Amino acid sequence: MQKIRVLIVGYGNIGRGVRQAIERNPDMELAGIVSRSPDRVAREVAGACPVMPVAPAEAWLQALHPDIAILCGGSKNDLPQQGPELVRVIDTVDSFDNHSRIPEYFAAMNAAATESGHVSIISTGWDPGIFSLERVLANAFLPGSRAYGFYGLTPRGGLSMGHSDALRTIEGVQDARQYTHAVPTAIERIRNGENPDYCAREMHTRECFVVLKPGADPAAVEKTIREMPGYFAPYDTTIHFVSQQELDEKYAGFPHDGCVVASGKTGDAQHAAAIEYRCVWGSNPEATAQVLVAHARAAVRLSREGRKGAFTILDIPPAYLSLHDRDELLKNWM
Ligand SMILES: NC(=O)c1ccc[n+]([C@@H]2O[C@H](COP(=O)([O-])OP(=O)(O)OC[C@H]3O[C@@H](n4cnc5c(N)ncnc54)[C@H](OP(=O)(O)O)[C@@H]3O)[C@@H](O)[C@H]2O)c1
Incomplete structure (x- = not known):
C-alpha cells in the first residue's frame, strides 16, 4: 500500500496533534512540516522530519512530494489568508472554526479550489465538524x-x-x-x-x-x-x-x-x-487532529476520482473517512 504523504502547514497545538495522529494511521506518513517560523519548529522536532518555510510553495512541493496539506493555522487570521493561496497548489483540509464566517470562507476556498482543480475540505474537527454532522443528522x-x-x-x-x-x-x-x-x-x-x-x-x-x-x-x-x-x-x-x-x-x-x-x-x-x-x-487539539487526518484520507479519495472544489463534513461519505475497505465495512461495521 502506497502511503498518503501528509504535509502539516503551521505548527501549534493542532499541528502537534496531527503529527501524532499520522503515527496512529498506518496508511499515512508525514512528508514534512512547513511553517512561518521554521527555526522554532525545527528546534522542537529535533530532526524527526523535514521542516521548511511555508513560502515559496514550489520548494516544498519539489522536495517533499506531499499528497495533501493539513492546514493547522489559526482561524482568525491565518486560514482566511493561507487557505485560498495554498489550495491553488495542493489539496487541503482545515478546521476553520469561525462559525458565522463559514459561508464566506467556503466561497473563497471553493473558488480557488475549483479554478486550480484541487479538493479542499474545510471546517472539520469537533465543532464545526462531527457536531455539525450530528446536528444535521438529528x-x-x-x-x-x-x-x-x-x-x-x-x-x-x-x-x-x-x-x-x-x-x-x-x-x-x-x-x-x-x-x-x-x-x-x-x-x-x-x-x-x-x-x-x-x-x-x-x-x-x-x-x-x-x-x-x-x-x-x-x-x-x-x-x-x-x-x-x-x-x-x-x-x-x-x-x-x-x-x-x-x-x-x-x-x-x-x-x-x-x-x-x-x-x-x-x-x-x-x-x-x-x-x-x-x-x-x-485533549481537544489531539481529537481535532484525528478528525482532520481522517478527512485527509477522504480528500485524497475525492481527488483521485477527479473531484474538485470545496467540501465540508456534510458532503463526505463516511466510508471515505475510514481506513477499512468496502468488504471489511460491509462485513464487520454495518
Ligand atoms: N473545528 C474544531 O473543532 C477546532 C477545534 C480546535 C481548534 N480549531 C482551530 O484550530 C486553530 C489552530 O489552533 P491551535 O491551538 O493549533 O493554535 P496555535 O497553537 O495558536 O497555532 C496556530 C499557528 O500559530 C503559529 N504558532 C504556534 N505556536 C507558535 C509560537 N510559539 N510562536 C510563533 N508562532 C506559533 C503556528 O503557525 P506557524 O508554524 O506558521 O508559525 C500555528 O499553526 C484555531 O484557530 C481554531 O480555530 C478548530
Whole structure:
C-alpha cells in the first residue's frame, strides 16, 4: 500500500496533534512540516522530519512530494489568508472554526479550489465538524426537532482555548485558563421532549482561573472579564485568582467534552424520541487532529476520482473517512 504523504502547514497545538495522529494511521506518513517560523519548529522536532518555510510553495512541493496539506493555522487570521493561496497548489483540509464566517470562507476556498482543480475540505474537527454532522443528522431523522450543543459535561468542565486566549489579552493578566460548564437542567429539559429558546447563560456557565501580573488590580481585571462582549458578558462567570504554579499544576492540558441533543416525535404525537451524541476528549487539539487526518484520507479519495472544489463534513461519505475497505465495512461495521 502506497502511503498518503501528509504535509502539516503551521505548527501549534493542532499541528502537534496531527503529527501524532499520522503515527496512529498506518496508511499515512508525514512528508514534512512547513511553517512561518521554521527555526522554532525545527528546534522542537529535533530532526524527526523535514521542516521548511511555508513560502515559496514550489520548494516544498519539489522536495517533499506531499499528497495533501493539513492546514493547522489559526482561524482568525491565518486560514482566511493561507487557505485560498495554498489550495491553488495542493489539496487541503482545515478546521476553520469561525462559525458565522463559514459561508464566506467556503466561497473563497471553493473558488480557488475549483479554478486550480484541487479538493479542499474545510471546517472539520469537533465543532464545526462531527457536531455539525450530528446536528444535521438529528434534524433529518427527527423532522422539526432542534439540535442543541452542550460543552463541559464533567465536573471539571471543558477547557475553551478561545476564551483562555481572550482572557490573556486583558491588561494585568499574566496567564489564564477558562473552563466551560453545561447547565445540567437545560440538557434534561431537551431530553424530556422540550425544544426551549435558550439564551447563552441558560445553557452554559464560565469559570476562569486567572494569574495576575505583579501590581495588577484584581477588581479592574474582574470588571473587564465580566463585561467582555461575546465572550463573558452573556454568561454567569466565576473568576478565581490563582498563582502561576497552581495554574500550571492543576489546570494544564486541553480536556474537553460535549454532546449534541435533539428531541421530537417520530410520528404519532405520543411517541417521543430523542437523539444524543457525546464526545469526551482528554485533549481537544489531539481529537481535532484525528478528525482532520481522517478527512485527509477522504480528500485524497475525492481527488483521485477527479473531484474538485470545496467540501465540508456534510458532503463526505463516511466510508471515505475510514481506513477499512468496502468488504471489511460491509462485513464487520454495518
Ligand atoms: N473545528 C474544531 O473543532 C477546532 C477545534 C480546535 C481548534 N480549531 C482551530 O484550530 C486553530 C489552530 O489552533 P491551535 O491551538 O493549533 O493554535 P496555535 O497553537 O495558536 O497555532 C496556530 C499557528 O500559530 C503559529 N504558532 C504556534 N505556536 C507558535 C509560537 N510559539 N510562536 C510563533 N508562532 C506559533 C503556528 O503557525 P506557524 O508554524 O506558521 O508559525 C500555528 O499553526 C484555531 O484557530 C481554531 O480555530 C478548530
